[in-house]
Amino acid sequence: MxxxxxxxxxxxxxxxxxxxxxGIDPLLKSALERALAAETSATARDVLSTLLENAAVSGRARIPxxxxxxxxxxxxxxxxxxxxxxxxxxxxxxxxxxxxxxxxxxxxxxxxxxxxxxxxxxxxxxxxxxxxxxxxxxxxxxxxxxGGGAENMSAIKMLSPTASEDEIIGYVTEIVTKAGGKACPPVILGIGIGGNFETAAMNAKHALFVPLDSRHPDDRIARLEQRILQAVNATGIGPQGMGGKTTALAVHVITAPCHIASLPVAINLQCHAHRHCEIIL
Ligand code: SF4
The missing domain is CATH 3.30.360 (Dihydrodipicolinate Reductase; domain 2)
Structure with missing residues (x-):
């Protein structure tokens, strides 16, 4: 012992x-910089630049x-x-x-x-x-x-077990669209699929700790994550809801076995602050 x-x-x-x-997660900083390079909207670029400047000032001046x-x-x-x-x-x-x-x-x-x-x-x-x-x-x-803003826009739904991947993508896109700027995008999406009511929500939260640049080891889930990311970014909500290509920076899914009659899908939205860390003692 x-x-x-x-x-x-x-x-x-x-x-x-x-x-x-x-401090800002270095992976988050890289993701924001990549988004800035890819954005063509002047407003979106301005917002992303401001977020990066905010992160720099926060670290330098020890301001939250x-x-x-x-x-x-x-x-x-x-x-x-x-x-x-x-x-x-x-x-x-x-x-x-x-x-x-x-x-x-x-x-x-x-x-x-x-x-x-x-x-x-x-x-x-x-x-x-x-x-x-x-x-x-x-x-x-x-x-x-x-943060409370992004948490408030999170959601869970018990889908029909016959729901297709397209229907899951449609549900996630609906929730992110409804959130608009209130979740302080660009967001990170943690999604729990399967399990039951509470495990889906727990897995959605836990998925937010997956490193931003990592890919799901299961190819089918990895493809689903990419399809969700593309669909969400096609909404045009953009950084802080001001329009643009960057509504989400990453999507991570955790699945769990579930009842034959169930397909719970929980979506935990995480804002661009994405303050998190791991400690191992
Ligand atoms: S950026 Fe995050 S922590 Fe800050 S107000 Fe928005 S939701 Fe809350």
Missing amino acids: RIIPAAEIHTAVTEAIGNIAY YCQDTGTVVVFAGIGNEVLISGALLDEIINSAVSDAWKVNYLRPSIVCCPLSRTPNSGDNTPAVIHHRITAGDKLHLSIALK
Whole structure:
């Protein structure tokens, strides 16, 4: 059994949150630069240039990349040979979120009661934490600061099991079109296909952690991802909804076995901020 002290996890999570609130994923920067080179619309080019300039200033001046600091989402892979000492994992993560928010002067974005909309928790806790047990002696944390604008435009639908790939593409395009500029495009699409109601949504979220430049190992799914990307970019919504070829930068699909009578499809939209990281301890 390998023991990981609470303090080690706390420090790693606190630092990671600070880094992703201010820094841009290098793969995202490359994707925005490629989009800028490909765009022919002057407005789209202007928006993409502004996004890249915003990223540069954010990193240089330590100013949050976006005023919407987001909900902290954590996928925790806990090795079956790991023992966390000193506190429960969720307590450690929430304590780290609280400290990161204070140290970095990030906007507290979480209300305790979704109906009364008050009080604000004051430190952006609680994080949304998903757990799974993995083999080995490592603790793997995938962390995202998920903006509300893009999350609000996410959707799930239980399609007929006879639905074709064209119908799936049509549904995704419908949701992205409905989102328009509200999801702060260019977006990244995480799509869960199969499973049941909740696993499709979880897989859609988890798909957002797939590296932007990676290709699905299954050729059929990889082709579907490309077809969805082309269809979404053909909508003309463009960067920030101002028109152009770049509505989405990447599409990643995670599939799961499902009931013979079901075909759930969940779409989690991620905005251009795409603040996320991986920690392995
Ligand atoms: S959706 Fe993303 S880019 Fe838009 S306001 Fe929220 S964090 Fe910022």
